[in-house]
Structure formats: structure tokens, C-alpha cells
Amino acid sequence: MDRKRVTGPELSVQPLFKNSTVPTKDLLNEKNRRRDDRTVDDLRPIFMKTGLVTQANGSTYIEMGNTKVVCAVYGPRQLKKVGFSPHGTLNCEFKFATFSCAKRRGHMRDAQEREFSHTLIQALTPAVRLELIPKSAVDIYINVLENDGTNACLAAAIIASSVALADAGIEMLDQVTACSAVFSKDSILMDGTNVEEKQQDGSLVLSYMPSLNQVTHILQSGRLETDNISKAMEQCIDGCSKIYSVMSSALLESLN
Template identity: 75%
Template sequence: MDRKRVTGPEVSVAPLLKAQETAPLLDSNNKRHDQRSMDAIRPLFLKTGLVTQSNGSAYIEVGNTKVVCAVYGPRQLKKAAFSRNGTLNCEFRFSTFSCTKRRGHIRDTQEKEYSHILEQALAPAVRLELLPKSAIDIYINVLENDGTSSCIAAAIIASSVALADAGIEMLDQVTACSAIYMKNQILMDATDKEEQQKDGSIVLSYMPSLNEVTHILQTGQSDSAITSQAIEQCIDGGSKIYSVMSSALLQSLETGVAA
């Protein structure tokens, strides 16, 4: 008999697990759990100058979603070949404690994909032709994740404000807004619990002053009419967020002048 091992029971029984029932997202008055309507976005808090060692930084809270962004540069590329346009490097990271399931320390494929999405959304607004043989580094860290789509939108907003805070010339601020599809209904700025029942999602990046869309990320299946309506609602939501971004930048300028 092996005394060094703990012998298990001869007969094993599968545990009884209670099936989790999904609660409806809308009540009888078409209100969500946080008493928002379907086309309402969560309150937004935005502040610049959080990371003092960087050239520009921004911190954003959208409900329980918390994202911090730092911008370094522009810096000269010494070993790279000459290029007429500068390069924009983005690094998107989830903190290990930010999600329901603990994340790893090494960047996974999802974080690399989101980094590429941020580069595509921000590059049309930054005047990279004025920065030959230079690079701008953007680092985004998600402190708390309350909806993956809202995290991407919050990261785009924080990155745009951090670039402006760093004094980098841009054509316009890039704002972003997200929405999900559920049973031919559109829910703006969904939370993590709402995204668990989604049929699809969309994240739209938009420059309000130029009235140009820089990037659209859509997942899942939906009708063309629902997609068009979601794009219009995201543009409307981005225009509302643009005023908050402008107010945060003006406040940072007033604080710098006073200092």
C-alpha cells in the first residue's frame, strides 16, 4: 500500500451545480439596472496630468471602467531608416486584477489586437508628417474592466486627450463611443453584465470638428438597418463626449497658467 499518497474514494459523484438564470436587462419601463435608458451613456470623469514623468497623460472613468494613459515623445529614431512620416506606437494592457478572471503579466493576443486598433483609430488625427524619423509611444493600462467595448472606447478618448496634453499637433480630437446589439435592440455604453448577453457590438471612433469617422470595430451579427442606427447613435454619443474632453483640456491649461 502506498502510504505517501492520499487515496481517493472508489466511487466519485459529479457535483450538483445550480444553473444560473440570466436576468432581463430591461425592466417594464425599458430601464436598465442602473436606471439608464437604452440610448444613454454613463457619467464620465476625465483628468489630465496624472503621470508626471510622461510628456502627456490622462485618466478616465466611465462608470466602473477605469483607464490611465501616458504619452512619451516625440523621440528620434536613431537606428531606424529615414521616413518622411513619424510612427505611432500603442501598447494596450489589462491589469492583472482588472477583469473578473485574473489576467497574465505577459501580453496576450487580445491586448495586441486592441493595441493595433488604437493605432488605426488615432493615426488619422495625428499630424505624423510633421515628425519625420520620430516616434510617439502611447501606453494604456486598464485598471478596471466593466465592459470590453467601453474599455476600448475609453482608451481611445484617454489617448487622444493625452496626446493633446503632450502638445502634439493634431487635426482634431478623437472621441469614441460603444454600443451592443441584443434582440434587435441597441444598448449604448454597455456594462460587463450586459455584454454577456449581447449578439454583437460596435465601437466607433469619430472626429467631431471634421465630421469624419476614423475607425469602426464591429463584432457579431446584425441587420444593416440596426448597424446604421447604431453608427448614428455612436456619433451622437461621441459629440457629447467631445465637450467633456475639451473641458478637461481647458482646465489643464488654466491650471498650468496658474502654476
């Protein structure tokens, strides 16, 4: 027997590869239903749990369909080598796991991940009361475990970060929710999947504070009509209001 040779298992399963060549006409069927039997306005089922990262001050795990994101918050911690500042700072690190996408990601952060990190800071800063933590910093770490739509991952990261900040005891004016939309021909598909994003003409990610009725950030791509953008913003705000109840329930469960 050759001890240097690693023999494979007797029974094996053929790996499944995602089909990225789906024609546009298959995004909606005759009944105006999407591939996962949702209507154009439906969001994917959401599961959210806090406190899974025990070493962090606050943490959240969220699933939106096949999109899976975990967030950990550390701080506030005092900045020693920086001059006095009347306001605290938010630091964010957004990272796709190497196995999260159909094409393997690198270990080092790329330009897209750095852009998403900056977007998260812009979306969350209006809600966090940084004036109460002078000369301090709060670190947010987001790791995407499974990517089923890049815009959906960004929206899930904003939601998870907001809940993790509240779980860490960071005082906020309001929770920040987020919702994404995909433009495909004449349709606006809410919470688009990876297959739908490959056929998109444009996209929109909106961050919103429901209690204060204020939009904190908008990220839009593609050449779109103004009427379509306004309609998508209204639908995203409605979606954020639905997600807000899930966030509140997750925080109440952590208190019990």
C-alpha cells in the same frame, strides 16, 4: 507564540463576486430601463483628468462608470537606428491590469490586448499630424485598472489616448472620440457594461472626429442586420459628440 505563522485580522469582509449569470430579460425592466437605471441611449457618467502621470509628456485618467483607464504618452523621440522617414510613427501598448477583470489576467500581453493596440493605432493615426515629426516616434501606453465592459474599455482607451496626445503637445487635426454599442435582441444599448456584453448578439465600437465629421475606425462583431448597424452608427456619433465636450473641458482645465 509562533512567529512564523501569519495571523489574519480579527474582523474580515467577505469578498464580492460579480454575478455573470444574469438572465437576458433583466437587462431591461418594464419601464425600459437598464440595471443601472439608464435608458438604452444614455452613456455612463464620465470623469476625466489630465497630467496625473508626471513623468510622461502627456497623460489622462478616465472613468466611465466602473470602467477606469489611465493613459501615458511619451515623445516624440528620435529614431536612431531606422532610416529616414518623412512621417513619424505611433506605437501603442494596451494592457489589462492583472486585477482589472473578474478572471485574473496574465502579466504578458495576450492576443486580445495586441489586437486592441493595433486598433488604437488605426483609430488615432488619421488625426495625428505625423508629417510634422519625421523620423520620430510617439509611444502610447494604456493600462486598464477596472474592466466593466471590454468594448467600453477600448472606447475609453481611444478617448484617453487622444486627450493625452493633446496634453503632450502633439499637433492633431481634431480630437478622436469613441463610443460603443451592444446589440441585445431588438435593442441597441449604448455604452454597454460587462453584464450586458455577456448577453449581447453583437457589438460596435466607432471612433469619430467631431469637428471634421469624419469616422476614423469602426470595429463590429456579430451577425447583424444592416439597418441595425446604421442605426447604431448614428447613435454612436451622437454619443461621441457628447463626449467631445467632456474632452474639451478636461483640456481647458489643464491649461488653467
